[in-house]
Amino acid sequence: GNSVTQMEGPVTLSEEAFLTINCTYTATGYPSLFWYVQYPGEGLQLLLKATKADDKGSNKGFEATYRKETTSFHLEKGSVQVSDSAVYFCALSSWGKLQFGAGTQVVVTP
Amino acid sequence: ETGVTQSPTHLIKTRGQQVTLRCSSQSGHNTVSWYQQALGQGPQFIFQYYREEENGRGNFPPRFSGLQFPNYSSELNVNALELDDSALYLCASSSLLGGGIDEQFFGPGTRLTVL
Numbered sequence: 001g002n003s004v005t006q007m008e009g010p011v012t013l014s015e016e017a018f019l020t021i022n023c024t025y026t027a028t029g030y031p032s033l034f035w036y037v038q039y040p041g042e043g044l045q046l047l048l049k050a051t052k053a054d055d056k057g058s059n060k061g062f063e064a065t066y067r068k069e070t071t072s073f074h075l076e077k078g079s080v081q082v083s084d085s086a087v088y089f090c091a092l093s094s095w096g097k098l099q100f101g102a103g104t105q106v107v108v109t110p
Numbered sequence: 111e112t113g114v115t116q117s118p119t120h121l122i123k124t125r126g127q128q129v130t131l132r133c134s135s136q137s138g139h140n141t142v143s144w145y146q147q148a149l150g151q152g153p154q155f156i157f158q159y160y161r162e163e164e165n166g167r168g169n170f171p172p173r174f175s176g177l178q179f180p181n182y183s184s185e186l187n188v189n190a191l192e193l194d195d196s197a198l199y200l201c202a203s204s205s206l207l208g209g210g211i212d213e214q215f216f217g218p219g220t221r222l223t224v225l
Contacts, residue, residue, distance in 0.1 A: 004152075036216075043200055044153070044216040089152055096206060097143065097166055098214060100152030 002027045006090045006101035013080055013108050021075040021104045023064075023090035031092040033057075033066050033073040038087045038103070047075075047088070080108045114203050114217035122223045128189045131220045133201030135182040141165070141206040142184040143214060144176060147198040159184055160206050188222075196224045 006023040013019060025033065035047040035057070048057030053068035064075045073090060085108045090101040115134045123129050135142055141160045145153035155168035159178035173189040182203070188195055198221050202214035 043218040044202075046213060046215070049213065091152075093214075095166065096141065096204070097155045097158060097168070098145070098153070098202075099155065102152045103150075 002031070002092060002094050002099050004090050004092055004099055004101040006088075006104050009087075009103070009105035011104060011106045013106070015082055015108055015110055016079045017108075019075070019077045019080045019084070019106065021088055021090075021106070023073045023075065023101060025071050025073065025090075025092050027071075027092055027094060029094070030068075031094050033064070034091045034093065034098070035062070035064055035073070035075050036089045036091060036100075038089065040086075044089065080106070082108050082110055084108050114201060114215050116199075116201050116217040116220050118220060119218070120221045120223075122225065123191050124225050125191055125193060127191050127224075128187065129191060129222060131186040131188075131199050131201075131222070133184045133186070133203075133217055135184070135203035136215050139203040139205050139215070140182055141204045142178055142182065143202045143204070144184070144186045145200040145202065146170070147200055147219070148194075149197070153200055156186070165206070191224045193224050196222060198222075 003026045032051045034049045036044040037047045048059040050057040050066035056065045087103045143158040144156040147153040157167040162178045178184045198219045200219045201217045204214045
């Protein structure tokens with residue numbers, strides 16, 4: 001079956017540091033890939049997406065590239081801010097149903 | 111454009127009771143999906159409704175049931191509540207087109223506590 005694996009947290013960074021959150025997936029076919037962000041006490045917000053191999057999704061300084069050869073969709077941001085502190089979820093979409101990773105908590109300190 | 115709304119925000123029930131959670135889809139969307147997010151975990155797919163019919167179900171027992179109405183709003187019903195049902199329940203709306211679903215938009219969730 002399909003599955004998503006992402007690096008465990010929490011990831012603690014200083015402001016302006018570089019952030020990488022690894023995500024790999026197992027799926028039949030060619031799923032769409034997503035990163036969602038969840039701020040404390042809130043629902044999920046779509047951060048970025050990619051629908052086919054080699055697509056790069058980007059939003060708010062975050063980027064992720066759909067790598068079919070390594071079945072990966074790692075999230076990166078060059079310079080994080082305190083406001084980026086949240087839980088980040090990698091997900092794949094199969095027949096319209098989302099399958100999520102366990103989430104990675106990111107804590108950015110001033 | 112109105113986003114996805116859910117009610118109630120919080121709910122406390124006791125074991126064995128029944129609960130109904132509600133979701134209003136984003137305008138123009140015809141598909142609703144429900145997810146359960148236990149504390150510290152990723153959301154798990156419960157089921158999806160498309161034009162009032164169930165369109166896929168995750169690994170949840172039959173006591174989890176749902177409805178979708180002609181205006182595409184939806185309900186999630188859980189019977190015989192168990193302690194492990196305590197979680198954040200998320201509703202997501204989307205448009206199912208010929209090429210499949212693209213993006214799902216999530217509501218803020220309902221926090222259910224079972225005592």
